[in-house]
Amino acid sequence: MPAKVGAVKVINLSSSSIFNIGDVYSISPNSNAKTYAGGGSFNTGHGIRINLGYAKTFINDQDKIDQPIT
Numbered sequence: 001m002p003a004k005v006g007a008v009k010v011i012n013l014s015s016s017s018i019f020n021i022g023d024v025y026s027i028s029p030n031s032n033a034k035t036y037a038g039g040g041s042f043n044t045g046h047g048i049r050i051n052l053g054y055a056k057t058f059i060n061d062q063d064k065i066d067q068p069i070t
Contacts, residue, residue: 032067
């Protein structure tokens with residue numbers, strides 16, 4: 001159904017954003033990410049103390065593609 005659209009101001013669009021004006025049948029944004037982190041990486045809060053000594057994160061990804069986006 002046609003519509004009249006007034007002024008549009010776009011401040012920011014990221015890599016996985018969708019900006020649409022007008023008729024649309026289906027919108028399906030896709031994004032993927034892979035995160036490698038060692039011990040104590042995602043701790044949050046006040047006064048956290050972590051003693052890992054010598055820590056190393058080993059990554060062995062055989063297939064290289066986990067969730068392909070087509």
